[in-house]
Amino acid sequence: MFTGIVEELGEVVAKEDLTDAARFTVRGPLVTSDAGHGDSIAVNGVCLTVVDVLDGGSFTADVMAETLDRSSLGALNVGSAVNLERAAALNSRLGGHLVQGHVDGTGTIVSRTPSERWEVVRVSLPDDIAKYVVEKGSITVDGISLTVSALGAEAETGDYFEVSLIPTTRELTTFGTAAVGTPVNLEVDVIAKYVERLAARG
Incomplete structure (x- = not known):
């Protein structure tokens, strides 16, 4: 669950096209500062699961074909800027509104x-x-x-x-x-x- 308050402008630093998916590497030092495997990070409003946190403040995430088709993530390329937000914490203020990260x-x-x-x-x-x-x-x-x-x-x-x-x-x-x-x-x-x-x- 997210609040729709962008924490950081990130950048796509790598994109690997797979058979029925894509693996993105996104640089975002703030959102990765306390991230680990399995955590959720919203990328342009799409809830993605962190696969790995890399040195230099980057993380990788796999995006399946359905998500690529139903969102604008498929159009992202190396160098694209992206909006990043970590999942909301229960002890934080709800600055925006309840956002699931499920693109309609x-x-x-x-x-x-x-x-x-x-x-x-x-x-x-x-x-x-x-x-x-x-x-x-x-x-x-x-x-x-x-x-x-x-x-x-x-x-x-x-x-x-x-x-x-x-x-x-x-x-x-x-x-x-x-x-x-x-x-x-x-x-x-x-x-x-x-x-x-x-x-x-x-």
């Missing part, structure tokens, strides 16, 4: 509208998860806990949502500088899915 789908950055102190970013919203997203609700974008500031639909792009990025988010995460057209991992608030399931069986 991917969206694409449609537009970026800067202002003096913040930037509004519009992201396309896949049809199958649009029903779980509400204005002023929480959504996780590449592992970042954000508040939905607006929802809408356009003929060309379909459903979309908007979030407003403060300077800290722009400076300390990959989402802050990602170009229009970049795919991003999306995880909706799990509570919405539980409510739907309970209502359907009620």
Whole structure:
């Protein structure tokens, strides 16, 4: 379980393509400072299991084909910057919202509208998860806990949502500088899915 508060910008330093998976080596001195085999680290919002912790503040993780297909991790290459977060501790503050690290789908950055102190970013919203997203609700974008500031639909792009990025988010995460057209991992608030399931069986 995570909170969607990015702790560190990491970097992919190696990628090994396997038959039905890939092994990534990611540099992240902060998140590996107390990590061990079997620990969970979110990489761009995807919960990965640490295989090995290496000298120099790096760790390796195996990513199966399904995860590569359902997230943007398959597009990562050596040199790619990634958002990193360690699993939440029970004695820590919940700074964002409850995040599982289970990607529900991917969206694409449609537009970026800067202002003096913040930037509004519009992201396309896949049809199958649009029903779980509400204005002023929480959504996780590449592992970042954000508040939905607006929802809408356009003929060309379909459903979309908007979030407003403060300077800290722009400076300390990959989402802050990602170009229009970049795919991003999306995880909706799990509570919405539980409510739907309970209502359907009620």
